[in-house]
Amino acid sequence: MAKKIIVIGSGAAGMTAASAARAKDIGAEITVFTEEEHISYSPCAIPFVLEGRIKDFPSIIMHDPEFYRRERNITVSTRTKVVSADADKHTVTLADGETLSYDSLVLATGGTVFVPPIAGIDLPGVFRVRYIKDGMDIQAMLPTVRSVVVAGAGVIGLEIAVALRHAGKEVTVVEMFPQIIPRICDQDVAKEVQSYCEGLGIKFCMGTPLGSICGEDKVEKVVVGKEDIPCDMVIMATGVRANLELPNILGLEIGPLGAVRTSPTLQPYKKGRLVKDIYLAGDVVMCQSAAVPGPTMSQLGATAVRQGRVAGINAAGGRALFPEVLSAWISQIGDLQVGGTGLSQGLADYYGLDVVEAKAEGLTRARYYPGGMRLTVKLIAERESHRLVGGQMVAGEGVTGRVNWLTAAILKGTTVEEFVTSFENAYCPPTSMVKDVVNVAAEKLLERL
Amino acid sequence: MAKKIIVIGSGAAGMTAASAARAKDIGAEITVFTEEEHISYSPCAIPFVLEGRIKDFPSIIMHDPEFYRRERNITVSTRTKVVSADADKHTVTLADGETLSYDSLVLATGGTVFVPPIAGIDLPGVFRVRYIKDGMDIQAMLPTVRSVVVAGAGVIGLEIAVALRHAGKEVTVVEMFPQIIPRICDQDVAKEVQSYCEGLGIKFCMGTPLGSICGEDKVEKVVVGKEDIPCDMVIMATGVRANLELPNILGLEIGPLGAVRTSPTLQPYKKGRLVKDIYLAGDVVMCQSAAVPGPTMSQLGATAVRQGRVAGINAAGGRALFPEVLSAWISQIGDLQVGGTGLSQGLADYYGLDVVEAKAEGLTRARYYPGGMRLTVKLIAERESHRLVGGQMVAGEGVTGRVNWLTAAILKGTTVEEFVTSFENAYCPPTSMVKDVVNVAAEKLLERL
Numbered sequence: 001m002a003k004k005i006i007v008i009g010s011g012a013a014g015m016t017a018a019s020a021a022r023a024k025d026i027g028a029e030i031t032v033f034t035e036e037e038h039i040s041y042s043p044c045a046i047p048f049v050l051e052g053r054i055k056d057f058p059s060i061i062m063h064d065p066e067f068y069r070r071e072r073n074i075t076v077s078t079r080t081k082v083v084s085a086d087a088d089k090h091t092v093t094l095a096d097g098e099t100l101s102y103d104s105l106v107l108a109t110g111g112t113v114f115v116p117p118i119a120g121i122d123l124p125g126v127f128r129v130r131y132i133k134d135g136m137d138i139q140a141m142l143p144t145v146r147s148v149v150v151a152g153a154g155v156i157g158l159e160i161a162v163a164l165r166h167a168g169k170e171v172t173v174v175e176m177f178p179q180i181i182p183r184i185c186d187q188d189v190a191k192e193v194q195s196y197c198e199g200l201g202i203k204f205c206m207g208t209p210l211g212s213i214c215g216e217d218k219v220e221k222v223v224v225g226k227e228d229i230p231c232d233m234v235i236m237a238t239g240v241r242a243n244l245e246l247p248n249i250l251g252l253e254i255g256p257l258g259a260v261r262t263s264p265t266l267q268p269y270k271k272g273r274l275v276k277d278i279y280l281a282g283d284v285v286m287c288q289s290a291a292v293p294g295p296t297m298s299q300l301g302a303t304a305v306r307q308g309r310v311a312g313i314n315a316a317g318g319r320a321l322f323p324e325v326l327s328a329w330i331s332q333i334g335d336l337q338v339g340g341t342g343l344s345q346g347l348a349d350y351y352g353l354d355v356v357e358a359k360a361e362g363l364t365r366a367r368y369y370p371g372g373m374r375l376t377v378k379l380i381a382e383r384e385s386h387r388l389v390g391g392q393m394v395a396g397e398g399v400t401g402r403v404n405w406l407t408a409a410i411l412k413g414t415t416v417e418e419f420v421t422s423f424e425n426a427y428c429p430p431t432s433m434v435k436d437v438v439n440v441a442a443e444k445l446l447e448r449l
Numbered sequence: 450m451a452k453k454i455i456v457i458g459s460g461a462a463g464m465t466a467a468s469a470a471r472a473k474d475i476g477a478e479i480t481v482f483t484e485e486e487h488i489s490y491s492p493c494a495i496p497f498v499l500e501g502r503i504k505d506f507p508s509i510i511m512h513d514p515e516f517y518r519r520e521r522n523i524t525v526s527t528r529t530k531v532v533s534a535d536a537d538k539h540t541v542t543l544a545d546g547e548t549l550s551y552d553s554l555v556l557a558t559g560g561t562v563f564v565p566p567i568a569g570i571d572l573p574g575v576f577r578v579r580y581i582k583d584g585m586d587i588q589a590m591l592p593t594v595r596s597v598v599v600a601g602a603g604v605i606g607l608e609i610a611v612a613l614r615h616a617g618k619e620v621t622v623v624e625m626f627p628q629i630i631p632r633i634c635d636q637d638v639a640k641e642v643q644s645y646c647e648g649l650g651i652k653f654c655m656g657t658p659l660g661s662i663c664g665e666d667k668v669e670k671v672v673v674g675k676e677d678i679p680c681d682m683v684i685m686a687t688g689v690r691a692n693l694e695l696p697n698i699l700g701l702e703i704g705p706l707g708a709v710r711t712s713p714t715l716q717p718y719k720k721g722r723l724v725k726d727i728y729l730a731g732d733v734v735m736c737q738s739a740a741v742p743g744p745t746m747s748q749l750g751a752t753a754v755r756q757g758r759v760a761g762i763n764a765a766g767g768r769a770l771f772p773e774v775l776s777a778w779i780s781q782i783g784d785l786q787v788g789g790t791g792l793s794q795g796l797a798d799y800y801g802l803d804v805v806e807a808k809a810e811g812l813t814r815a816r817y818y819p820g821g822m823r824l825t826v827k828l829i830a831e832r833e834s835h836r837l838v839g840g841q842m843v844a845g846e847g848v849t850g851r852v853n854w855l856t857a858a859i860l861k862g863t864t865v866e867e868f869v870t871s872f873e874n875a876y877c878p879p880t881s882m883v884k885d886v887v888n889v890a891a892e893k894l895l896e897r898l
Contacts, residue, residue, distance in 0.1 A: 012883060042815060045878045053879070059817040060878075290871075301883045302876035323871045330875035339875050366491060368508040400880040401850010404887075405857055407873050412861035422739075422772045424856050426779035426788050427751035429494045429509075430502070431849040434461060434750045438853075 003028040004101060005315050006092055008082050008246065009108030010034035012042070013282025013304035013311070015063075017106045018074045020312025028316055032068070032076045033094070038132050039065060039076055044301050046135035047156065048332070050142075051163035057136050087250050087275050104277050104315035107247065107260075107268075108308065111240035111283035111299060120213030120222075121236075128236045129160055138235070145169060147231040149222045151210045153180035155331035155338075157237030158193070161202050162334045164235075171202045172231070174224050176209035181338070184329060186345045188359070189338070189378055189392045196336045205229065210238075240299050242284045250278070255286035257297050262286070264321040266311045279315050281307035290324035290411055291342040291389045292351045298327040326390075328407040330400050337399035341407040342390030343380060354383040355390075358445035362437035364398045366429035373397055377441040379406070379416075386415040386449055391441075398431075402438055416445050452477040453550060454764050455541055457531050457695065458557030459483035461491070461750050462731025464512075465757025466555045466764065467523045473765035481517070481525045482543070487581050488514060488525055493750050495584035496605065497781070499591075500612035506585055536699050536724050553726050553764035556696065556709075556717075557757065560689035560732035560748060569662030569671075570685075577685045578609055587684070594618055596680040598671045600659045602629035604780035604787070606686030607642070610651050611783045613684075620651045621680070623673050625658035630787070633778060635794045637808070638787070638827055638841045645785045654678065689748050691733045699727070704735035706746050711735070713770040715760045728764050730756035739773035739860055740791040740838045741800045747776040775839075777856040779849050786848035790856040791839030792829060803832040804839075807894035811886035813847045815878035822846055826890040828855070828865075835864040835898055840890075847880075851887055865894050 005028050007018045018032050032039075038061055045060040054060060065076035084093040085105065093099045113128035115121055127138050146169065150161045153175035165171045173180070179190040180197075194204060208225040213234055215221070221230045242259035252268040252275065255261035260268050266279045282304040289296040303325060313320040330339035348355040357380045365372030373396030380390040391406045393399050409419055420443055425436040454477050456467045467481050481488075487510055494509040503509060514525035533542040534554065542548045562577035564570055576587050595618065599610045602624035614620045622629070628639040629646075643653060657674040662683055664670070670679045691708035701717040701724065704710035709717050715728045731753040738745040752774060762769040779788035797804040806829045814821030822845030829839040840855045842848050858868055869892050874885040 042878060042883065044876070045815060045817065048818065048878055053819065054817055055819075060815075062816065300876065302874050305883050306873070321870060326873060328873040328875040330877040330880055332877050332879040337877075337880065339877075341873075341875065366494065366509075367511065368494065368503055369497065370502065370504075398847070398850055400875050400877070401847055401854060403875040404854040404873070404885070405850060407875070408854055408857035408861070408863075411871055411873075412857070412863065414857075414861065421770060422860055424755070424775060424777040424790075424853070424860075425751050426777035426790070426849050426852040426856070427493070427749065428779040428781050428786075428788075428849070429491060429497055430781040431779055431786065434491065434754050436853070 003103045003317065005030045005104045005106070006100065006102040007032040007106040007108060008092070009110055009282065010036055010039035010076060011108060011110050011282060011304060012301050013110070013308040014106065014108035015040050016305045016308025017108055017281050017312035017315065018068070019072055020309045021316040022072045022074060024313050024316035024318045030074045032074060033080045033082050034076065034078055035081045036131060037078055039063070039078065041132050042301060043130060046129055046132065047159035047163045049135055050139060050160065051166050057132055060132070082246065085246055085250050087270065087278060090277065104279065106311045106315050107278065107280045107284060108282045108311070109243040109246055109284050111242045113236055114239045114241045115236050116210065116238060118210060118212050120215065123213055123215050123219050124217065125215070125219030125232060126213060126234045126236065129156055141233065142167060145232045148233045148235060149174055149229055149231045150235045150237055152237035152239065153204070154237060154239065155181060155329070158197060158333050159331060160235055160237060162197065162200060165200050165202050172205055172229050173202060174205045174210050174222070176207070178207040180204070183346055184340055184344055185338070185392055186378065189376065189394055192376060192394050193333060193336060193338050196334065200334060240283055247284065255295055257286050257295050259286035259297060260284055264323065265314050266307060266322050279311035281311040288324045290326045292353055294351055296325065296327065298325045300327060300329060303327065326407050326410055328403050330403055335396055336394060337397065338392070338394045339399040339403040340390065340392035341403050342410045344390060344392065345380065348380065348389065353389065355380050356383050356445065356448050358441055358448055360437050360441035360444055362433055362440060364395050365431060366433055369429045375437045377402070377437045379441045379445050381416045381445055381449065383449070386417060388414055388416060388419060406438065416442055416449060420446050452552045452766065454479045454553045454555070455549065455551040456481040456555040456557060457541070458559055458731065459485055459488035459525060460557060460559050460731055460753060462559070462753035462757040462760070463555065463557035464489050465754045466557055466730050466761035467517070468521060469758045469761025470765040471521045471523060473762050473767045477765055479523045481523060482529045482531050483525065483527055484530045485580060486527055488527065490581050491750060492579060495578055495581065496608035496612045498584055499588060499609065500615050506581055509581070531695065534695055534699050536719065536727060539726065551726070553728065555760045555764050556727065556729045556733060557731045557760070558692040558695055558733050560691045562685055563688045563690045564685050565659065565687065567659060567661050569664065572662055572664050572668050573666065574664070574668030574681060575662060575683045575685065578605055590682065591616060594681045597682045597684060598623055598678055598680045599684045599686055601686035601688065602653070603686060603688065604630060604778070607646060607782050608780060609684055609686060611646065611649060614649050614651050621654055621678050622651060623654045623659050623671070625656070627656040629653070632795055633789055633793055634787070634841055635827065638825065638843055641825060641843050642782060642785060642787050645783065649783060689732055696733065704744055706735050706744050708735035708746060709733055713772065714763050715756060715771050728760035730760040737773045739775045741802050743800055745774065745776065747774045749776060749778060752776065775856050775859055777852050779852055784845055785843060786846065787841070787843045788848040788852040789839065789841035790852050791859045793839060793841065794829065797829065797838065802838065804829050805832050805894065805897050807890055807897055809886050809890035809893055811882055811889060813844050814880060815882055818878045824886045826851070826886045828890045828894050830865045830894055830898065832898070835866060837863050837865060837868060855887065865891055865898060869895050
């Protein structure tokens with residue numbers, strides 16, 4: 001009899017899991033339930049639609065339910081909420097009361113924007129950026145907007161801030177931490193990005209959280225500490241929290257970082273025991289760090305896809321493992337790219353790791369080659385073992401490849417000595433300096449160990 | 450007493466060795482001898498000056514002798530030929546008969562373009578592309594040139610062909626092998642690059658070597674097999690051979706690939722024994738492969754710089770090792786980038802390695818993000834061990850970072866399984882697909898193992 005696989009969630013994790021399960025088991029009966037209307041789009045693309053770099057919202061939707069039915073024999077049931085699940089009975093229950101049985105269940109319920117419980121949070125004109133619908137709503141209101149406050153200076157907040165600034169709005173970013181891109185970025189690198197944003201005319205209000213949002217029938221201003229900032233729109237980019245409604249109903253163990261603890265097979269635990277036939281993927285999962293033993297969150301599109309693959313294969317009866325992660329990340333902020341991998345200084349402190357850092361500056365191309373852009377590379381190594389554990393980079397181009405390069409080195413336990421001695425750079429004047437800035441940073445780091 | 454360090458050669462290897470020696474020993478007496486007039490320029494940049502992408506030849510000269518004297522207390526003696534050397538006496542002799550003693554000697558004598566002994570090779574209008582002077586001479590003659598034959602379809606030959614085509618010349622590339630970029634590139638990837646060049650109007654004459662060059666007082670045509678190709682200029686891009694004049698005088702052991710065999714300290718051998726106080730760097734060195742046990746050539750600017758660093762440190766009394774290499778390479782051919790690392794199928798055959806390959810195609814950015822370019826990635830793994838051993842890529846952008854990423858994986862002995870499971874990609878719609886094409890190629894390769 002065909003195996004019944006139910007996937008809850010239609011984001012990158014859920015849809016990848018469904019497709020991976022199909023690839024593994026041609027005969028399975030695969031159903032995806034999602035509360036959303038649109039599926040299979042990239043939330044990471046929303047800021048770039050608002051900025052006008054991407055034509056419109058329909059373009060970022062890769063496939064519709066009909067595609068999955070036709071091409072992969074996967075049933076996608078949109079606008080359908082799964083309200084309950086039972087791991088012992090192997091069932092899920094929909095909002096209309098219907099109960100369905102599963103052989104394997106994939107929970108890819110994602111996360112939602114954390115919204116602090118402050119006054120005025122429900123006023124018209126307050127948005128979050130998570131679903132494509134959010135982007136469409138923001139875009140629809142934009143023509144009447146003069147001034148925007150973005151709460152949260154993580155990469156999504158900054159991408160949105162730049163997008164709206166490019167659209168001619170007055171933009172103020174409010175961040176409770178004293179630096180932008182907190183945690184994953186160190187202050188020196190963050191400063192470089194902030195200066196760029198300020199150069200675009202974006203204002204920053206740092207070190208104080210958003211206190212309240214005020215207005216009669218709609219947003220008129222926000223209060224931050226003792227300051228009033230008039231605005232017509234507020235965008236909450238205050239971080240993502242795992243959706244734990246179903247995991248809680250199922251009694252799954254929640255890890256210390258507020259997401260579901262899983263085994264390398266991406267199975268959850270219940271009262272200390274592995275739960276059979278349930279697999280998780282995406283923002284709902286707590287991961288393990290590859291830079292240092294310990295838990296970490298990795299709420300990234302690329303992680304969701306990699307977890308979706310593992311969950312889907314396992315749900316279909318195969319065997320795949322999800323390993324420790326470095327959470328390599330990259331953000332395009334206007335014409336600047338900033339990215340990183342592994343531990344920042346701040347995260348190293350959090351994990352109690354004694355680290356040494358070095359920074360190098362150079363260009364993305366040979367010095368004399370036109371179009372080369374300034375490139376800053378910061379590398380971080382564990383003091384005792386000399387193992388590379390993290391890095392951050394800022395440049396106008398070429399950051400992604402360098403981040404992946406460094407990620408590979410860290411994943412494989414490369415020491416600074418080894419990087420300096422063995423790690424080659426493919427050189428051509430239009431695409432790098434003869435000694436890449438990453439290599440130069442490694443040499444500088446070696447001098448400090 | 451100050452240590453006397455003599456460096457022969459002022460290319461990337463020689464000048465890096467001199468600088469590295471100075472960084473290690475502040476008091477040493479460091480002298481560089483070179484036959485050239487200009488030093489410290491990138492030969493790799495010559496095609497891009499001819500193409501007009503780089504303003505002029507002076508721009509590609511990074512430093513002059515005065516800079517080295519002033520900033521690094523290094524004496525550079527230009528237009529000075531070292532005609533002899535004696536390892537036992539620790540001396541070198543200049544063309545004018547002067548004999549100088551050294552404590553350490555760095556041989557960075559480079560390579561020269563291999564020119565086949567064919568008729569007409571000395572006719573006016575025949576050039577090679579090696580020294581900046583070659584580039585200047587070609588540029589000076591270009592206004593009177595209508596039609597050019599480039600002999601050799603390696604990356605330098607192709608870069609030159611594209612440059613001259615962009616300058617409005619009729620260009621024919623003659624290659625004795627049946628494919629372009631032989632050895633380091635496989636036929637399928639080479640085909641993609643050739644099609645691109647043909648699209649620019651470049652003609653190819655494959656599988657037959659240049660037979661002769663004909664003309665009265667200057668080049669008028671070349672003969673290739675039975676075909677006559679009329680032309681006013683011939684550019685020999687027929688590969689680089691190590692300059693063995695001094696190594697032969699010194700009695701150094703020459704390896705099977707026609708360059709000097711060295712230890713990991715970059716010291717040469719003489720009658721089976723390591724030679725004291727002599728270090729080599731650059732195109733004159735035979736390397737060991739990091740993809741498979743065995744010798745390899747790595748005549749790349751980036752390799753020269755890495756070897757120069759090791760030779761300079763050791764010459765100054767320090768201790769550094771030069772490891773096995775993958776020879777990561779990249780070439781900008783018009784608006785196309787092609788690069789690779791480690792073994793091609795052809796090289797794997799040469800080494801007797803049984804390999805499996807897979808190829809994936811995709812884009813350099815998210816599908817909906819404007820400006821994304823077609824990206825082809827080919828990966829090669831050893832069949833028995835599943836170790837990645839090589840790869841090649843073609844795209845309009847972003848090849849260098851991906852080549853370095855793959856190079857890191859191969860250097861660290863990564864299996865295909867491990868790459869698929871653990872190797873993360875930093876994702877943002879403007880800079881990659883959510884699953885990068887390299888990751889997709891690895892998944893395809895896994896299916897074939």
